[in-house]
Amino acid sequence: MHGRSISPIHLIIIVAVTCLWGFNYSVIKAGVDNIDPFILTGLRFTFAAFPAVLFVRKPDVKWRYLALYGITFGVGLWGMMSMSIYSGLSAGTASLILEFSVFISVLMGxxxxxxxxxxxLKIGLALTLLGLVFVANITDGSVTFIGFVFALVGALSMSVISLMVKKLDIKDMFAFVAWSCLFAPLPLFTMAYMVNGVHLYSELSMALNPIAFGSVLFQAYPTTLLGYWVWNKMLTKYPLSMMSPFKxxxxxxxLLGSVIFYDEQLGINKMIAFSLIIAGVLLPLITPLIAPFIKRLRFKELQS
Structure with a gap:
């Protein structure tokens, strides 16, 4: 597809990360059902930064790039995605809308x-875009306009951070993710204060129940530190347009997590949308695998 293919072990790792990220949407919903979404996300990045930054050296990246990545990652992406779920999007639908970032990432690449x-890849992206059109026609209550807008902001932010990782040529990816997380909590906590006032913090001890705290820890460690460390490492090895379809x-x-944990209903539009997206993902991935066989068949036909 780009002169090189993804190794089998890297393919397994990438799919495992997407599985982790997918189920994380149900974890986010569990969190925003119990605590303010901006505080939830702020705590997520507070725990992602600490204690990691006490044990890993600051990466060889300028402070302004760390800050830009951290704010875009924490506020632009996950602050907005938490707000989208809080505003009425189901976990499965919110993650689907975020995939507009695929088109933005490919264009940026x-x-x-x-x-x-x-x-x-062009055909795969076209199938996926058609699938996203079906999302806009879902009327089962799992799509809200304001939630859709928040998710679109998240999609743009996802594309920006992917481009940053490609352009910065980062050597120590774990340290980069951990130190960049330092810049997300303050703006997130400030936004929570601006929207809800100081009383939100006085009630925090009661709101931060075991479910909310578990959601924070799951998002901070396996999802953020482990997941993005691995994903960003893969971004440095493979082209952006090759990695984007995996998302x-x-x-x-x-959707699987939302069905299991929240009994999300699968209407016809939703099934068509997800089917088209699967087809869009599989096409550019299987084409390099079957291309040699097609060439051999054509060669044999010419010989005969």
Whole structure:
């Protein structure tokens, strides 16, 4: 697809990360059902930064890039996604809308990184876009306009941080993720104060029950530190336009989690949307695997 293919072990690792991220949407919903979404996300990044920054050296990246990544990652992406779920989107639908970032990422890869995309990836992206059109026609109550807008802001932020990782050429990815998380909590806590006032913090001890605290820890450690460390490492090894389609597996796992934990209903529009997205993901992935066999068949036909 791009002159190289993803190794089998890396493929397994990437799919495992998408599974973790998919189920994380149900964990976010459990959190925002109990605590303010901005505080939930602020605590997530507080725990992601501490105690990690006390044990790992600051990466060789300028402070302004750490701050830009951390704010875009913490506020632009996950602050907005928590708000989208809090505003009425189901976990499965929120993750699906976030996949608009695939198109933005591919366009950014073409414009800023001069990456090329082949025919199979173009067709796959077209199928996925058609699937997202079906999302807009879901009327079972799992889509709200304001939630949709929050998720779109998250999609743009996801694409920006993916481009940053490609451009910065980061050597110590774990340290980069951990130190960048330092810049997310303060703006998130400030936004919670601006929206809800100081009384929100006086009631925090009561709101931070075991479910909310468990949601914070799950999002902070396996999802943020482990997941993004691994994913960003893969971004440094493979082109952005090759990695982006894998993120389309996230809503599949997110929908599965939402069905299991929240009994999300699967209407016809939702099933068509997810089916198209799966097809869009699989096409560019299987094309490099079957291309040699197709060439051999054509060669034999020409010989005969």
């Amino acid at each position: 073409i414009v800023f990184l001069k990456e090329r995309i082949n025919t199979s 389309l597996l996230v809503p599949i796992f997110a």
